[in-house]
Amino acid sequence: MVFSDLLTIWRNTGLEFSEIILAQEMMETGRDPVIVKQALKRLMMVMLEEAERNFGKSFETLTGLTGKNASKMYMSKPRVLSEFNWVATVTALSMAESNAAMGRIVACPTAGSCGVMPGMLYALKSVEKANDEDLLRAFVVASGVGNVVAKKATLSGAAGGCQAEIGTATAMAAALMTYYFSQNPEAVGHASALALKSLMGLVCDPVGGFVEVPCVKRNASAVNVAIACAEMALAGIESAIPFDEVVEAMYHVGRSLPESLRETGLGGIAATRTAQKLVESIHKNLNSGSET
Structure with a gap:
């Protein structure tokens, strides 16, 4: 699946774009579009349910490096962010920290980037009062964007750096918002391209290999x-x-990244002096906990 082919079908038929994506999926995999749409709806509803349940909460994470960011953002009155941006930011932090605390998340497209799409979805739902059917059509389109990346490149931080994870999630979220407001597939392509270009080259450098720093705040x-x-x-x-x-x-940029910048925890901020000290402290705490 390539995005340009989807656009060509849309221009030639004028069919609703989410239905084109579902039909293309059927042609490639044989999966019933009705069943695929139902599965996507379940995932979307889980995102919205967990966003609602965890919004602005504190969490106890494995390392303790994160867990209080969402609550701090929730308790802080925004200075310049709009209500929409603030809700999206709190949600993204909440879901990323929930993931670090072993909570229920939808890996969309990965666990490390699990806050971005729920952030956009929940802001549209709670601030814009979006109805579920309109959201679902936009969600299907966003899923199609993610599918293009999965098939043409990679979604793995270990293979392509954080640009493949957070970058793809950002492209999907931009597609979601754009389609919700415009129902214009061409605009969706531009939004997705702009988003992915903005995070091109982003390295995957989790401190200690834990999906907490800088992962949680990157979602926001x-x-x-x-x-x-x-x-x-x-x-x-x-x-x-x-x-x-x-x-x-x-994809080519990701392949060019050295191994130290692809989820190994050996480069980037993970290699800083402070990061190394934090990792030593985490290991001591974990070891002392296992002894008691």
Whole structure:
């Protein structure tokens, strides 16, 4: 599946774009579009349920490096963020910290990037009062964007760096918002390309190998990137490079990254002096806990 082919089908038929994506999935995998849509709806509803349940909560995580960020953001009055951005940010932090605390999440597209899509979904639901059917159509379109990346490149931080995880999640969230407000597949392609380009080259450098630092806060930053890119696309701003080519570029950049910058915890901020001290402290705490 490539995005340009989906656009061609849409231009030639005028069919609703989410239905085209479901039909294309059937052609490639043989899966019944009705069943696929039902499965996607279940995933979307889990995201919304968990976002509602965990919004602004504190968590006890394995390392203790995170767990209080969502609650701090929730308790802080925004200075410049809109209500939409604030809700999306709190949600992204909440879901990423829930993941670090072994809570229920939807890996969309990965566990390390699990806060971005729920952040966008919950902001649309709670602030814009989006109905479930409109959200579902936009969610299917966002899933199609993620599927393009999965098939043309990679979603793995170990294979392509954090650009493959957070970058893809951001492209999907930008697609979600853009389609919800415009139902314009061409704008979706531009929003997704703008988002993925914005995070091109982002390395995967988890401190100690734990999906907490910098992963949790990246989810919060990324959902705001997605909002900005969607707003640009909705304003008619276009990506000079088509989405399919951006995905190809991301893949080649990921392959060029050294192993130390692909989820090994050996490079980037994971290699800083402070990070090394934190890892030593974590291991001591974990070892002392196992002895008692």
